[in-house]
Every structure is written in structure tokens, then in C-alpha cells.
Amino acid sequence: xxxxxxxxxxxxxxxxxxxxxxxxxxxxxxxxxxxxxxxxxxxxxxxxxxxxxxxxxxxxxxxxxxxxxxxxxxxxxxxxxxxxxxxxxxxxxxxxxxxxxxxxxxxxxxxxxxxxxxxxxxxxxxxxxxxxxxxxxxxxxxxxxxxxxxxxxxxxxxxxxxxxxxxxxxxxxxxxxxxxxxxxxxxxxxxxxxxxxxxxxxxxxxxxxxxxxxxxxxxxxxxxxxxxxxxxxxxxxxxxxxxxxxxxxxxxxxxxxxxxxxxxxxxxxxxxxxxxxxxxxxxxxxxxxxxxxxxxxxxxxxxxxxxxxxxxxxxxxxxxxxxxxxxxxxxxxxxxxxxxxxxxxxxxxxxxxxxxxxxxxxxxxxxxxxxxxxxxxxxxxxxxxxxxxxxxxxxxxxxxxxxxxxxxxxxxxxxxxxxxxxxxxxxxxxx
Numbered sequence: 001x002x003x004x005x006x007x008x009x010x011x012x013x014x015x016x017x018x019x020x021x022x023x024x025x026x027x028x029x030x031x032x033x034x035x036x037x038x039x040x041x042x043x044x045x046x047x048x049x050x051x052x053x054x055x056x057x058x059x060x061x062x063x064x065x066x067x068x069x070x071x072x073x074x075x076x077x078x079x080x081x082x083x084x085x086x087x088x089x090x091x092x093x094x095x096x097x098x099x100x101x102x103x104x105x106x107x108x109x110x111x112x113x114x115x116x117x118x119x120x121x122x123x124x125x126x127x128x129x130x131x132x133x134x135x136x137x138x139x140x141x142x143x144x145x146x147x148x149x150x151x152x153x154x155x156x157x158x159x160x161x162x163x164x165x166x167x168x169x170x171x172x173x174x175x176x177x178x179x180x181x182x183x184x185x186x187x188x189x190x191x192x193x194x195x196x197x198x199x200x201x202x203x204x205x206x207x208x209x210x211x212x213x214x215x216x217x218x219x220x221x222x223x224x225x226x227x228x229x230x231x232x233x234x235x236x237x238x239x240x241x242x243x244x245x246x247x248x249x250x251x252x253x254x255x256x257x258x259x260x261x262x263x264x265x266x267x268x269x270x271x272x273x274x275x276x277x278x279x280x281x282x283x284x285x286x287x288x289x290x291x292x293x294x295x296x297x298x299x300x301x302x303x304x305x306x307x308x309x310x311x312x313x314x315x316x317x318x319x320x321x322x323x324x325x326x327x328x329x330x331x332x333x334x335x336x337x338x339x340x341x342x343x344x345x346x347x348x349x350x351x352x353x354x355x356x357x358x359x360x361x362x363x364x365x366x367x368x369x370x371x372x373x374x375x376x377x378x379x380x381x382x383x384x385x386x387x388x389x390x391x392x393x394x395x396x397x398x399x400x401x402x403x404x405x406x407x408x409x410x411x412x413x414x415x416x417x418x419x420x421x422x423x424x425x426x427x428x429x430x431x
Contacts, residue, residue, distance in 0.1 A: 003032050005406060006040030009051040009368055011358050015336045017050060024364040029405025030354075031364050046368045046401070052339055053357050054086025054117075054365030054402065055321050056346035056425075058244060059176075059225055059292035061313070062088070064110055066095025071297045071385050073114035074419050076317065079295075079383040081116050081409050081417065083318035084399040086365035087355055087425045088117060088295075089346075092124040092144050097154045099124055101135055108139065108424070115422030116415070117404060118365065120350065122176070126153075127160040130167045137173045141350055141426050142223075147208055148180040149200075149267040149312070158182060161211055165218050174221040174242075174349060179232070180268060181207035190308045192261050196269045197254050202229045205268060209235045216240040223349060226294050228268040230278035237287050242349055244290035247323050248314050248390065250280050262303050262310035263390045266296070283341060284333050289349060291341040293320040297386035315384050319377055321367070322396025329371050329397065352425050364406035367399040383415075 003023030010017040011034075023033030023040055062076035073090075080088050090111070092098035098107060104123050111119050120141030125133050133143065145156040158181055168175075184204035190196050209224060209232050216222045216239045224243040227233060236243050248266060253273035258264050282288050296313030303310050321342065327333045347356025354363045375381075377396045379389045402410035409417030 003038065003040040005042045005044070006038050007044045007046060007051065007366070007403075009046035009049045011051050012336055012339060015334070017335075022051065022358060022364070022366070024406040026406055029364055029407070031358065031360055031362050034358060034360060049368045049370050049400070050335075051358065051366055051368050052084075053343045053355070053362070054367055054404070055084050055342045056087040056089075056350075056352065056355055057085045057293050057295070057317055057320065057342075058089045058290055058346045058350060059091065060088045060295040060317050061091045061093065061297070062295075063297065064094065064114070065107065069385070070299050073111050074116065075383065075385045076295065077114070077116040077119065077422055078415060079318040081402055081415060082383055082398065084321040084367040084369070084402055085317055086117050086367070086402065086404055087119065087352065088317060089120040089122060089141055089350060092122045093146070093150060093154055097124060097151070098122065098140075099126075099129055099154070100132055101139070104136060104139055111422065112420065114419050116409065116417050116419060117422045118425040119422050120352070120425045124154050126156050127163060130163065133168055133171060137171060140173060142174040142176050144176045144178070144225075146178045148182040148185060148204070149178060158208065158211060161215060164215055164220060169219055171220065174223050176223045176225050177208070177212060178226075179208035179212065179224045180204045181211070183207075192307055193254050193258070193264060193270060196265055196307075197271065200267060200269045202231060202271065202275070205229045206231045206235065209241070212241060213239055221349070225292065226268060227279065227288065228271050228275060230275050233279060233282050233287060237282075242289040244292040245279050245283055245288050246292055246294045247316060247320050250276055250283065251323070252276070252390070262305065262307050263388060264314070265307065265310055265312050266294075266314045267312045280332070284337055286337060286340065288341065289345045291320065291324065291338070293317045297384050299385065300387035303386075303388060314390055315386050315388075318382050318384065319389060319391050319396060322375070322377065322398045323391060323394065325369065325371070325397035326374065326395045329374075355425060364403055366403040368401040369397055369399040371397060373397060373400065
């Protein structure tokens, strides 16, 4: 029996690009065949274009509900689709924060209506509502725990970390940490990136990771988000902790002279060039599990305030893959490492069993691109509501086509999908 759709192009096999045909069933949205030659009812040949599994961004803030002037589920997932992201995992620090089943269900309702790509939703808890965790785990893809740099109502006290072992030993979802020790942070007036770095020193991240190490030896799945220090990765390499890194912590050293420093204000902060170089090396060698955008948009009007008044956060869901594909073209990262960090490992860590690779039985979430099609990144061409990008003027390789469950959502670099196409990416969402 012929597949409904066959697409051809170059896919990565054992680190080498080879021409293959991919058969897709339109009813299930799954890949049903991957062969050298294949016949189907419909056929699309991408020639020398490269076909990858859709990217999985494990760390985004779509600001919905509560902050729709910055972003919402439609604009955020639309932006992701243009950047080759077919699954995004959204953080719980919305308004209201996702601390109970009611707020989680309301957020699922919003996502079902608006999402242009697949999604998973984080929940959170503090030492005050640990009892909610088991119920929340039914519909949350993971839990985000903020040790610092967040509103007080979602801070998990770092001194109470031992509670997690005693109360959550049977929890089967990852615990994702914003790893800053609040006792290492400084409250100072910040006039620029140097001050921000001084207020959030390397030792804050290192101290937090050291306090997470005992938990990683138990039955808990511990993940450190937006890793930013060379000392931090050395600790993690010796542990069972998994971790992610953002493009801005790879690309932007704090010492560079930026024309609008507020655009680059983020937590954890941009760090020294030696931190950037160390993280880039470890990503290329496979010691860092995931690539994540930490897409955290604020409106241009907010980012145009004085540095001390401007909020922390950098947008990136649309630019992460294009930036990193350009790094691949430059020889700074292998394509296989990129796919591993931005698709395969996120699928494994967050239990997205139908995602992460071009294989029979996996969802036909796919991206196609050419290394020859290099574009200059410009804020005016992007689709987030925030209205700016710190990557202005940099080079990127954007996907020309994106498939979501076998349906085309990006064609010729333009969005042809619609709101509500996205589905829950976790297994419960597939029932």
C-alpha cells in the first residue's frame, strides 16, 4: 500500500547526508517508511535540501495568559514555526502561574485554540504546594523550579531542596531548575551588563548546582536550564544531571560593547568570553544535552527603558535553529550534534516518544532547508510581538518548508498553517 505523501531529500544517516524518501500517512501524521526509493500518492522532491526532524525547544515563555502584550500562544508558536520549531515546551511563570490543576487546564485550553505547532506545558510548585505535584504531573510535561530571579509566589526555597527527595521520589517527570543560589546574588543598581553580571556572579550558578547534586543521585530526573558557566558544566559532567544551553550564552560575551545593552539583559546573565567558549566546546562534544532558546520576549517599549528598569529576557524561538545551522555551515558544530541537542535529546529527556528523529513510527514533524540560503536576521522580518532581536544583522539559515504531522505549515518560507493545528506533544495528549 502506498503512503499518502512521499518527500525526498537528504537526511543524516550515521553522520552523513544521504538521499532518502520518507513516506507519511496523512491520517496518523506518522512516518510509515524511510527508504532509498519510495512511491506514494503524492510526491515532493526537495532535491539537495536537507530534511531534519522538527526542532523541540524545551524552554519558551509564550506569556499566555497574563502578558499578551509581550506574546501569546499564537504569536509565539507562529514565530517558532518560521524557525523550524515544531514542538515548544512552555514555562509556568504566566499570570496566574501554573501552580494548580485549574490553571494548568486553562492554559491547555488556550494552547489548543491558538497553537500553530505542538506544545507541552510546564507546571511549578513551591514548598507550600508540594501536594499538588502528583495531580499536576498528569497534564504537565515537566516541572520548573525557580530558585531565584522570579516572582516570590513561584520561588522554591533553596534550603528546602531536601524535601524533593522525600516527597517526590516517585514523580516521573523532569524537574527543571533555574539554578541560581539567591544567597549569592547582589542587590545593586544596574547601569549596564557589567553590573548585571556582578549582581549574578558565576558562583550563584555553581552553588545552586552543588546543592542539586545530592538529588541527582536519587530517582529524580534533574535538568539545569540555561547553563551559563564553565564551572557549572564541569560539575554536571561528573553527575547524572542533564542540562541545556541557549544561543545567547554561546554567542554573546558580556565584555562586548553592545549598542543597546538592555536588549541583552537576561537571567542568568551574559558571561565572560571564556564561559561562552567552554559551553560551545562542550555542546560540540556532546556534553550538553539540549539546545534551548529560553524565548523570553518583552515588548520593545519595555526593553527601551533604562537598563536598571528594563526587564530581563531575550527572544529566540524563531532564530535558534537558523543561527545554529549557520554555525554548522561555518564548521563550528556538526549537524548531528545540532539535531541531537535540539530534537533527539529533548524528546528523550521530556518523554516525547513520538518526536525527535526521522524514523518509522515517529510523527512527521520535519524541516527542510538549504545551506546555500543564508539570510540576514532582521527584527522587521520576525514574528514575535516583542518587536526586536539581539541577533539583528547576524547570519541565519531559515527552513524553507516545515511539516507538522505531515501537514505543510511553512511553504516557501511563508506560513500556510493555522491556529489550533498544534497538539499536545506528550503521550497523554496523544490518547
